Amino acid sequence: MNPTARNDLDFQALMGDVRPLTRGRDRADTGRSARSPSEAQLARRESAAAEPEGHGFLSDDFVDLVPPFDPLDYRRDGIQQGVVDRLRHGGYAAQARLHLLRRPLEECRRSLPPFIHEAYAHDLRSVLIVHGRGQAIDSPPNVLRSYLAKWLTQFLEVQAFVSAQPADGGLGATWVLLRKSERARADNRERQQKRRG
Template identity: 45%
Template sequence: MHDEELDLFLQEMAGVKRFTADAVADPNGEHSPSLAQQARRKAAEQDMEYDPNYLSMEYVDLVAPDEVMAYKKDGVQDGVYKNLRLGKYQMDATLNLLGKTLVEARAALFSFIAECHQRGIRTLLIHHGMGRDSKPHPAILKSYCFKWLPQIPEVLACHTALKPHGGYAATYVLLQKNAEQKRENRERHQKK
């Protein structure tokens, strides 16, 4: 019976050819990767390093240099948004992104908003420029700012600034209250 199984196995394996390995193993049986494989592995490890900045550098819908930014999260009162839009709030902090690369602007915007929120600063002015002459497309930095600001959870609303504050080249931003401000607000309303 054993010979019948062996014969059957050999019939099934008749068309199979021996596999030849691409890499050569050393005498100890360990595989030594090529320099190209080592470089790919190192690049992959660097890509996997944690980056807390979640702002996307992927595809962006391009906006015109004179396009108006208008964004408001649900729950933001119309009167508050109107005052922001009309520049009626004092701008407590300003960020100038002019002349920065996209990577630099992404990092600067992310850290600036995080720091402002932590410090309790609520109204900001971001200067991103109009980008009329930016290459290869106009308004690249402005387009990314329009994409990034709504991605940030602390941003409640933003709108293109009025002419005295930079016009189409700048954006007003309203941040939510930080934990300390929320606690103070609850305490103030509980005393009434």
């Protein structure tokens, strides 16, 4: 007997009296209706509902640690380097400040979204976040600083951020530039139209 024929016989012996499912009954019966969520899905929904709205996207998963003496520097496409340089040198007044010094990472993760969203809602453009900086790469202030660099890129409202100058906190503080809200843009357009006559 050739190997292919033997494999076919072995397969048929293993399958025994198995029959194909008929059309319309080609789904496994899990014992509950197709519309009811599983216990895991219910737990995830409950966890998401307990999370303050819009804050669940900031992960406290693994982050690449920023060396303690490296400045933070980030800008979205379309933001001119001159704007970032002005931000870095304190050319924009701090319209709001968030102090995260010596606060647990989880508390910082919860505090950041409402701060950014509220600043944006009130048409603020430049804010300062004070977080501290440790001497060692894995020191708590430097870990927070590293997470902050990761988290800030996840906000659509954030156009750029840079480490502050020594007078404003140095590497232990970060300037953040927020984009203009639609309301602020409309006000700007209206002012420009009035100037033109």
